[in-house]
Amino acid sequence: MKRLAAFDLDGTLALNKQPLDDEMADLLTRLLDVTMVAIISGGDWPQFEKQVVSRMPARARLDNFIIQPTTGTKLYRHADGQWTRIYADLFTGDESQRIREALTKAVEQAGYANENIWGEQIEDRGSQITFSALGQQAPLEAKDTWDPDHAKRKKLQALLQPLLPGFAINIGGATSIDITREGIDKAYGLKRLSEQTGVALDEMIFFGDAIFPGGNDYPAKHLGLDTVRVRDVAETKSVVGAIAAWLV
Incomplete structure (x- = not known):
């Protein structure tokens, strides 16, 4: 069984630069009850705060939630009531x-x-x-x-x-x-995620809408993770709903 579900954001969990809707926030909350969840995408932390963090219900298990902005070159975790940046690899x-x-x-x-x-x-x-x-x-x-x-x-x-x-x-x-x-893509971010969580890559599953050569989700597939390519947010909801129901 997979110990961690990782997701792209725009086009997968939400419309481009739009907040999670109530249904998706509820589905992620249900998933957080049974497994770790990470979101890795190109936006920076303020965009994640607007699109994701502010939309999560109070009951969500944020200790199981990991945010990886800017293609995984940053990582945030929640502890003691606040989000903390764990690392950041910055340009000169x-x-x-x-x-x-x-x-x-x-x-x-x-x-x-x-x-x-x-x-x-x-x-x-x-x-x-x-x-x-x-x-x-x-x-x-x-x-x-x-x-x-x-x-x-x-x-x-x-x-x-x-x-x-x-x-x-x-x-x-x-x-x-x-x-x-070079070398910093979602594969890099997912490897850093594995290091930070202790979850092996073969214990993860990745969901994205750009899992094709040249797409920014494709490195997850190239890395060898089990991946699910979704067409849009509606398909993600169907898949996540089924997984959450099966794991409970």
């Missing part, structure tokens, strides 16, 4: 500048510089830099129609790779590209 100033310059060049080459933008496109999350093609505040309707087959971001990914040797460039969310140091 030079690394951040190189990534910003490469993004500007690649976006121009791809022809995406003149898109309608809502908010900042480039967000430095300390240990990860995320490019959101339509901006951080873009409406869901615009995001859902911009790159549904990932073709636009695969083009941008291909342009960035020769510009950023030594970095990992992955597709995430609905319009995003996540950039971390």
Whole structure:
């Protein structure tokens, strides 16, 4: 039996940058009663507070809950009534500048510089830099129609790779590209999760909507974890509901 269930966030547990709905929060709470739960995603801690932490019911067993922002380059646990950061692997100033310059060049080459933008496109999350093609505040309707087959971001990914040797460039969310140091992806985060919890990788199961080559959930599969690729939040609810009922 699996001792830990790990999840992607956007597109898996919630709509892009939206809070967990009541049903999903309740399902995760039921799962926390019977196993450890981790969420690993590209957003930083403030985004997790808004989307996840603030939505969990008071009865949730937060001691069983682990949050891994910025593709697992940070890890938070709950103890003594508060969340504490356990580790953080941060970029240097030079690394951040190189990534910003490469993004500007690649976006121009791809022809995406003149898109309608809502908010900042480039967000430095300390240990990860995320490019959101339509901006951080873009409406869901615009995001859902911009790159549904990932073709636009695969083009941008291909342009960035020769510009950023030594970095990992992955597709995430609905319009995003996540950039971390090479070797730092969800596989890295899941290995750190194993170290922190004492749960072996073969005792984990991972759920995500981007478990395909180039997707930011794919490293979990490449690592050898049992994985479940979900189409959307509704399918995650069905799967988690069945697992929670079976484990009780």
